[in-house]
Amino acid sequence: MRIRLIAVTGCAALVLGVAACGSDNKSSDTGTSGGSSAGGAVDIYSSLPLQGASKDQTAAMVQGIRLALEQAGGKAGSFTVKYQSLDDSTASAGNWDPGQSAQNARKVTQDSKAVYYIGEFNSGASAITIPILNQAAVPQVSPANTYVGLTVAEPGGFTKGEPEKYYPTQKRTYLRIVPRDTIQAAALLTQMKQDGCKKVALANDKEVYGLGLAKLIEFQAPKVGVALTKDVGIDKTASNFRSVAAQFKSEGADCFLFGGVTANGSVQLYKDVGAALPTAKLYGPDGVCESGFTNPAKKGIPAALGKRFKCSVATLDLKAYPGGKQFLDAFKKKYGNASPDPYAIYGYEAMKLGLDTIKGLGDKGNDKAAVLDALFATKDRASVLGTYSFDKNGDTTLTDYGIYKVGPDGNPAFVSAIKSG
Amino acid sequence: MEANTGTSPDAPALARNTADRVRGFLNSYGLILVLLVLPVVYGIQDLKNDGNLAHLAQNLFAGLSNGTIIALIAIGYTLVYGIIELINFAHGDVFMIGSFTASQFWSGALGIGLATSTFGIAGGILASLIVAMLVCGVLNVLIEKVAYKPLRNAPKLAPLITAVGMSFILQNVGLLWIGGSPASVDDLIHAQQEVTTILGVHVQRADLLAFAVTIPLVIAMITFITTTRLGKAMRATAQDPEAARLMGINVDTTISATFFIGGLMAGAAGLVYALYETTIWYFQGFQGGLLAFTAAVMGGIGNLRGAVIGGLIIGCIQQISDNRIDPAWTPAVVFLYLILIMVFRPQGLFGEETREAG
Numbered sequence: 001m002r003i004r005l006i007a008v009t010g011c012a013a014l015v016l017g018v019a020a021c022g023s024d025n026k027s028s029d030t031g032t033s034g035g036s037s038a039g040g041a042v043d044i045y046s047s048l049p050l051q052g053a054s055k056d057q058t059a060a061m062v063q064g065i066r067l068a069l070e071q072a073g074g075k076a077g078s079f080t081v082k083y084q085s086l087d088d089s090t091a092s093a094g095n096w097d098p099g100q101s102a103q104n105a106r107k108v109t110q111d112s113k114a115v116y117y118i119g120e121f122n123s124g125a126s127a128i129t130i131p132i133l134n135q136a137a138v139p140q141v142s143p144a145n146t147y148v149g150l151t152v153a154e155p156g157g158f159t160k161g162e163p164e165k166y167y168p169t170q171k172r173t174y175l176r177i178v179p180r181d182t183i184q185a186a187a188l189l190t191q192m193k194q195d196g197c198k199k200v201a202l203a204n205d206k207e208v209y210g211l212g213l214a215k216l217i218e219f220q221a222p223k224v225g226v227a228l229t230k231d232v233g234i235d236k237t238a239s240n241f242r243s244v245a246a247q248f249k250s251e252g253a254d255c256f257l258f259g260g261v262t263a264n265g266s267v268q269l270y271k272d273v274g275a276a277l278p279t280a281k282l283y284g285p286d287g288v289c290e291s292g293f294t295n296p297a298k299k300g301i302p303a304a305l306g307k308r309f310k311c312s313v314a315t316l317d318l319k320a321y322p323g324g325k326q327f328l329d330a331f332k333k334k335y336g337n338a339s340p341d342p343y344a345i346y347g348y349e350a351m352k353l354g355l356d357t358i359k360g361l362g363d364k365g366n367d368k369a370a371v372l373d374a375l376f377a378t379k380d381r382a383s384v385l386g387t388y389s390f391d392k393n394g395d396t397t398l399t400d401y402g403i404y405k406v407g408p409d410g411n412p413a414f415v416s417a418i419k420s421g
Numbered sequence: 422m423e424a425n426t427g428t429s430p431d432a433p434a435l436a437r438n439t440a441d442r443v444r445g446f447l448n449s450y451g452l453i454l455v456l457l458v459l460p461v462v463y464g465i466q467d468l469k470n471d472g473n474l475a476h477l478a479q480n481l482f483a484g485l486s487n488g489t490i491i492a493l494i495a496i497g498y499t500l501v502y503g504i505i506e507l508i509n510f511a512h513g514d515v516f517m518i519g520s521f522t523a524s525q526f527w528s529g530a531l532g533i534g535l536a537t538s539t540f541g542i543a544g545g546i547l548a549s550l551i552v553a554m555l556v557c558g559v560l561n562v563l564i565e566k567v568a569y570k571p572l573r574n575a576p577k578l579a580p581l582i583t584a585v586g587m588s589f590i591l592q593n594v595g596l597l598w599i600g601g602s603p604a605s606v607d608d609l610i611h612a613q614q615e616v617t618t619i620l621g622v623h624v625q626r627a628d629l630l631a632f633a634v635t636i637p638l639v640i641a642m643i644t645f646i647t648t649t650r651l652g653k654a655m656r657a658t659a660q661d662p663e664a665a666r667l668m669g670i671n672v673d674t675t676i677s678a679t680f681f682i683g684g685l686m687a688g689a690a691g692l693v694y695a696l697y698e699t700t701i702w703y704f705q706g707f708q709g710g711l712l713a714f715t716a717a718v719m720g721g722i723g724n725l726r727g728a729v730i731g732g733l734i735i736g737c738i739q740q741i742s743d744n745r746i747d748p749a750w751t752p753a754v755v756f757l758y759l760i761l762i763m764v765f766r767p768q769g770l771f772g773e774e775t776r777e778a779g
Binding site for chain 2 (some may be wrong): 090263276
């Protein structure tokens with residue numbers, strides 16, 4: 001009886017402990033800037049994975065977004081801006097979640113004051129939210145999506161029905177300020193060629209982004225003159241990938257590239273491939289080019305493996321951007337951090353683009369249809385990222401990708417900009 | 422007409438005889454054929470391509486090595502099912518807690534890392550093994566006391582639901598402990614460093630660890646169950662709890678001991694997993710548990726030897742599928758094997774009829 005009492009008490013304490021921990025786990029936060037004004041109010045949302053391996057980047061993005069809003073005095077023209085940060089991830093997934101992403105988009109479609117939506121971070125999440133927001137004609141700008149099929153049907157980079165299936169109204173409502181994967185694939189292949197890779201082992205996580213990137217690599221590799229092994233789609237829940245690694249070894253690979261994100265078994269995969277191919281150079285796209293993957297202190301890959309790893313991100317050295325220095329000074333002043341994650345500047349620019357567009361519309365700034373048209377009409381915008389325009393598909397004209405190595409602190413450190421081809 | 426009457430009875434009889442013979446052959450040898458199909462097909466392919474069987478042998482060796490972890494977890498499932506006919510869904514998550522406990526104990530409490538001396542690492546691993554086993558053993562006993570014992574006379578569905586509930590609670594504990602993403606742990610043993618090559622089969626440190634922990638534990642446990650007083654009580658309770666009670670066996674204590682031993686094995690599996698894979702994840706218990714449960718069913722649930730053999734077989738199927746077919750198909754291949762084995766031998770490889778079944 002006493003044992004049972006102890007057991008019940010222990011389990012009750014466990015449950016209470018869990019509840020106490022869980023209560024700190026906020027899925028979203030709300031912030032309002034500025035007071036009421038004659039112009040009325042508009043609502044801007046961001047939807048990013050604030051939990052899991054990408055949380056450092058997305059936290060930096062939200063800081064960048066808030067910085068842009070603060071610099072504008074919480075207003076866009078005569079409109080007061082209410083900004084809300086939504087979380088499209090769940091603690092249990094440790095990654096973006098389809099249901100949560102859809103829920104965020106539906107929440108925004110029900111807000112009559114919503115004129116601008118920043119998101120998603122993951123292409124797979126955008127594949128879910130674009131059709132929802134499209135039907136409500138809410139303008140959506142992604143600060144991070146690179147999957148080609150979201151905007152255009154380019155050879156090797158789309159599946160049947162893309163991108164039309166994402167736009168049920170047949171009118172485009174989605175834009176992105178990062179170059180798409182056609183450019184990233186070419187940049188990675190160029191880098192691997194420069195590094196002397198003869199045969200690249202290729203794997204993907206079978207998600208929209210990872211599989212899409214791997215297909216592009218397969219499509220472009222012959223043109224660059226890089227041989228590939230058979231592309232392997234991994235089971236992200238597998239306990240290890242030693243057999244896959246052994247297969248790569250038997251095919252004579254001297255380099256390895258994974259199309260996927262950190263949360264999908266990538267740490268284990270790189271460990272296993274790194275052990276099976278002890279001299280191989282290791283590469284990754286922006287899906288793993290983050291401290292949650294590269295930093296051993298954050299349970300990422302071991303330091304020894306990090307020395308062999310290079311990755312690509314659509315961000316360059318922040319100081320190299322036209323407005324980079326001012327951005328960094330302002331960021332340090334507000335947050336006390338002189339070297340934020342490179343994605344912070346994309347959050348900043350995504351918000352600034354929205355605020356400037358609303359401001360430029362004058363009294364029509366609260367009309368989401370007008371905001372959408374104005375976004376697509378953006379030409380030669382002088383921004384912190386450089387001067388860019390949007391094409392009719394919603395793609396940016398920016399093309400630079402940055403190559404990163406693992407720095408002494410374990411985080412990705414900028415090495416060089418690379419032009420594809 | 423006369424001619425017909427002379428031959429027609431023989432034709433159906435012949436067909437019946439042939440069908441009976443085929444059925445008899447399949448009943449006797451179908452299971453063996455099913456188990457051998459992949460090794461034989463790939464063995465022939467290797468002989469044709471390489472002129473030897475080293476590739477297949479490597480697959481099978483890696484499978485046995487991986488399968489030891491599954492086997493250790495499967496023992497817990499089969500012990501509990503054997504004695505109270507409950508599928509303890511929380512058992513896989515107890516294994517996950519074992520991994521977390523072991524890795525946190527050696528890195529946090531003992532401060533062992535890559536820079537620690539070999540002697541320090543060996544001692545730390547041994548200490549962590551004991552701690553993980555004890556923590557999981559006690560945890561399993563607590564789970565039994567809280568979630569299963571009060572429902573001993575309730576309908577079978579009730580403890581099944583509480584088992585699922587306990588599984589989710591433990592998953593959440595793991596989630597809050599290290600977060601939702603797979604987390605890397607220090608590769609203390611240099612798991613994938615090659616030790617030797619025997620007949621073309623590469624033996625790594627992780628393989629040696631898996632066998633070094635699993636084989637003695639399985640032998641010790643089988644010895645315990647077959648020779649000790651408590652072990653005999655466990656077997657008696659598994660056969661007929663009421664008769665065991667009448668013979669003076671404390672059934673409740675025996676059941677608790679069963680959960681404790683199952684937990685010990687899960688704790689050991691947890692430590693081996695953390696060192697073997699060098700990555701831990703709150704969801705590993707669900708994955709590992711599912712495979713281990715499958716192994717227990719494949720081997721004949723309730724049968725200790727069956728659970729171990731089932732685990733090793735699943736390890737081999739996994740490795741062959743990962744390496745030869747496609748990792749994306751591995752779960753489907755494993756469960757196809759399970760279905761085929763069940764079709765040819767519903768009670769599993771070494772199973773006998775349970776109290777419930779008959």
